[in-house]
Amino acid sequence: MLHLEEGQCGLCTHFGERHPAERHLVAIRKTHEAPETFVDECDHPKHMALHLMVTPASGCDGFMPVEHRGD
Ligand code: SF4
Numbered sequence: 001m002l003h004l005e006e007g008q009c010g011l012c013t014h015f016g017e018r019h020p021a022e023r024h025l026v027a028i029r030k031t032h033e034a035p036e037t038f039v040d041e042c043d044h045p046k047h048m049a050l051h052l053m054v055t056p057a058s059g060c061d062g063f064m065p066v067e068h069r070g071d
Contacts, residue, residue: 001033002057006065009042010034010056013064017043028056029066 004010010028018041019025028034034056042052044062 002036002055004028004032004034004056007059007063008056009040009054009058009060009063011066012042012059012062013066014042014044014047014062015054015056015066016040 002010009015011032016022016025024035024038025040028038036055039053039055042048042054042060044052044060046062
């Protein structure tokens with residue numbers, strides 16, 4: 001398992017943004033840990049058209065903490 005820190009995709013609101021209730025995403029956000037082989041789509045507006053797939057340990061300057069969803 002990977003331990004996640006603030007700034008990494010697994011804790012970003014855009015990680016799997018179109019299916020936020022998916023059980024793996026819920027677990028990752030709750031525990032801040034993720035399986036090393038897990039990948040999901042980044043739905044940041046600048047990446048969406050590219051269907052960018054990222055790991056929970058990836059990151060970029062578009063990071064938005066998942067707690068801020070809906071702001
Ligand atoms: S690539 Fe950037 S915007 Fe996309 S999920 Fe990761 S941190 Fe968030």
